[in-house]
Amino acid sequence: MASYKSSYRESSDQQIVFPPEIEALKGQCLPARLSKELLLANHGQNLRQLNDQSAPSLAKKFTLPQAYPPSLVPLKSLQKILLRDMLLETHHKNRFLVAKLIGAPYMHAGTTTILEDEAGDVEKVSVHNFGDSPDDPILLQGIVIAIKEPYYQLSADGTHEIRVDHPSDIYIAKVDDSSIHSEFQTDFHKEKTADEWRNEGDKAFLEKKYHSTLSCYNRALQTASPENTAFIQNLYRKRASINIILHRFDAAKADSYAGMSERYLGRNALLLALKATYELGDYELSKTLLESGLRDFPNNPGISAYSQRIIDRVKEQKHGRYDFDSMLRSVQDGNIHLDHASYFCDTAIGKTNRHGRGLFASRSFNFGELVLCEKAFCLPSQQSRDELFNQSGAVLFSKLVNKLQHNQSLHERFFDLDSGDYPRSKLPSSQDTGEKLRVVDDMPIVDVFLVETIREKNCFNAPLRSSEVATNNTPTINDALAAGLWCRAAYINHSCLPNTLRTFIGDMQILRATRTIPAGAEITFQYLAPDTDLATRQDHFKRSWGFKCDCVLCSSEGKSSEAMREKRTTLFHTIRAVVMKNASPYRVSKTFIRKVQGLTSRLEGMYEPSLYDELPRLALIHPTLWLTEAWRSHQNHDKVLVYAFELLRNFGLFTTVVDGKLEIHRSVAMMNIEMVRAFKYAYEAYTAIGELGLARQCLQEGELEYLITTGYSEGAQKFFDIA
Known part of the structure; x- marks a missing residue:
């Protein structure tokens, strides 16, 4: 069977863009339907091909079709429809189809099977986002279902199918179900006794077929x-x-x-x-x-x-009392879903002046203090990311839908998040209380297209351990970035000059203050490290999140002429090209260092003092880091101190030494691990020249910034090479 090409592959795994003539089919009756024998034979071939170990594996791809709303109407208020009365490329509003599943489930990115309606007609059905798994299927052969407001579409193999995307649009019939009044209910009269259903459920439990176990216990309760x-x-x-x-x-x-x-x-x-x-x-x-x-x-x-x-x-x-070092060790044991609570009670959601809602400080926070520590609403495991889909966003979407489908109490927290201009379905209201009903026919209403819109606008790419990413500059193989969603943190707006820094340990997101935050102030962080070029980063913000950053840095840079910004960008790339020829700062001559030093001085002269005297200078960060490390390799401690503090200044952190004491001004400072390196190199240089008081101050400051930058203190002594 290895040579057989699955005819379900495209329709189950991705939505095909059909030619314009598909519009001509809309609202038309199906001229001829495939026979039951032919549909089942084709279905069997696809099942055998899927299970054939010698056949090439099928990559799971995932794309949602054009958005449509879930059914919000109870079955008792819908009218029944038969397959023969359904129209192509049509959502059959205010109707429902009753059918028995007569094929074994073909499960890949979705579940495809064959159904038979009460008139004996058969058709293919493709169900997505229902939580089926090959080892423990839900849509088993022989069960009776109702599909609410079914959508009949052309499928990728040129035939037709009923497609279901919203899990709440599928209703699995119960014993003597008055909601569907089906001819198939005569089958229920042959049901097992409650004891037999319970025993069958116990057997399924031992086989770890939990969906089957649940189904059996449901039947037992219905017949007891x-x-x-x-x-x-x-x-x-x-x-x-x-x-x-x-x-x-x-x-x-x-x-x-x-x-x-x-x-x-x-x-x-x-x-x-x-x-x-x-x-x-x-x-x-x-x-x-x-x-x-x-x-x-x-x-x-x-x-x-x-x-x-x-x-x-x-x-x-x-x-907010956590043992972060213990938390880190838990992740190292291979577990990313940690047993910890979220701390965000000292923050409040509120309306900003220009950027919709945001998160605000309910009390003042000092530099380095924990502002928020939040457990992920959803973060797929490494195994899920490797095996389920080839897109981590698709994995997160699938997990979110499944979690929301079965935990209505979590709906308010998730669905309150921003969804842009997506038109939200108007939920029905209770006649008694007027409250919005999120459950219809015992199924929580989950609009999967709304879920995806919220996911796109609110998820973060996160490492499993921020410390390893920070100290190694790139994620390790085991710490590849994963898409996750943290509901409280999703309210935080971006600033290129934020007042917090976020880090991650497993599924816990940690925010610490990077400066003093007064009570009532808006909490901000960087959605991504800002590009050195203003136009490039603004374009990124616009394309990814739909906003224009108006932080102090972006507003000031906007006052610099376009010609001057282009000159800075050009020279920055020239310096980078020169340095890349001798990438390591530890194998270069003093002559080469002075060459880079001269180019860096030219770049510094392109920053207008009237605009940048009290702001970071992004294009100078990497050149001054390189110069610090290059002079460090020659053990020129005076030069190391000059460029280490120049590096801090380019981050927006201004330092002065007064009477042997280091004074630091950080009101506009950005923070990352390179700033911590600057303190490390200054600590080493002061130690080497015998300025032990200043060395100790640099070490203390560096250790605190290490805590903020990585999320915890473990590893700081190794980072600073302290015996």
């Missing part, structure tokens, strides 16, 4: 006698444990409460509720459940194991 209270409560507890495994924490929490005895909180149910609330980050409720558990079940090790963990999480959440 209401009088059999103990049986039902036990099933709820079993289902809660499966929901925890599947990260469906809202459902696990609800099931664990349903599985509690009316007389007292059952031990197992309470532990399950404790786990679910803990994973949702509701540590106050977790603390309440813990206290109840310790009172009623003082000798239960499962409950008592949460005691110190919850105490630590509350301290982190309320006071």
Whole structure:
């Protein structure tokens, strides 16, 4: 079968751009439908090709089609439609299709299978973003589904298919389901007993087929006698444990409460509720459940194991007290999803003057102080990034949809984020309270196109350890940048001269103040290190995030003539080309150093004092770093001090020595690891010439900036070569 080319490959893996004549098909009836035998035969060939170990592997590609909204209408308010009445390239508003799945699921970037409607007609269906996995499928052969407001489209192989993108548009039928009134419900009369469904679920659990386990327990609960209270409560507890495994924490929490005895909180149910609330980050409720558990079940090790963990999480959440070195060691053990709470209670979301919403300081922060430490809302694991898709953004999108699909309590936090001009679906309101309903037909409404828009505008590329990226200049193989989303940090606006610096340890994002931040001030950080050329960086901001930076640096540089900016850029590239011929500053002659020194002096003269006397000079940073390291290689300590402090000045950090004391002014300073190197080299030079007081001050300042730049203090002694 290795030579067989999958006819599902394009339609399941990517959306094809069809020729203009596709418009002629819109609203037309299908002239002829493929037979059931032919569709199933073709489906079988594709399944065999997918499972053929000798066949070339199919790369998983991911592209969303043109956006369309999810169905917001309950099934009971929709009218049924048959395949024969469906129109091509049409979303069938206010209609739903009932069908039985008659093919095994073909799972790649999406799930493709064959369905049969109540009239006996068959068609291919392609379902995306539903959380299926090859080892544990949800859309199993034989189940009955309803597709709300189905979209009938031309597929990539020239045939036709029903495409589903929103997970809430698929409804899996229950026993005696009054919502669908289907002819297929006669099949349910042959159902197993509740005991048989439970036993089948237990067997699936042992085989680690958790979606199948969940389905069996659902059937058992649907068929159980209401009088059999103990049986039902036990099933709820079993289902809660499966929901925890599947990260469906809202459902696990609800099931664990349903599985509690009316007389007292059952031990197992309470532990399950404790786990679910803990994973949702509701540590106050977790603390309440813990206290109840310790009172009623003082000798239960499962409950008592949460005691110190919850105490630590509350301290982190309320006071920002973290053991960052321990956090770092956890990541080194190969774990990126760390057991820590988010600390952002000293910040507030508010409206800015020019840039929409932003994040503001609720109290003052001193230089180096922790401003925020946030656990990622979603950060795919290294394994997921390697194996799921060839685009890390696609992995993040898939994980986000799955998380939101099964945890409605997280919707407000995520969907409050900026989505640009994407038209949001108007959610239905409760008749009783007027509140927006995010669940219809027991399915949380998740607009996948809105999810993707929010992802694009709010995610960060993050290393697993900022320290290794900072000290090695480039990520290691194991620390390749990954796309993640941190909801609180997503409110922070960009500035080329920010007042915080962000770093990462696993899925924890850390922000420390790079200068004093008064209460009420807006918190900012760099979305990316600014390019030396104003036009280049403004173009990048516009293309990537749709804004023009108006920070002090950009506003001042805009007052410099275009001709002068071009001269600076040209000379900067000339210096870089000269230096690249002798890239290492440790193998060059003094004559060559003086040549670079002369070019750097010319570049410095191109910065207008009236504009840059109190601002960073970006194009001078790398030349002065190179000169510092070049003179260091010749052990010319006086020159090292000159250029180390010149490097700091080019970052916007101004230093003076008064009566043997180093005074530092950092109101406009940018910060990165090269600034820390400047303090390292100054510390070495002062030590060499016997100025030990100044050396100690440079070391102390450098160690603090190392903490801010990497996120933690571990590794600082090695960085500064302190014995």
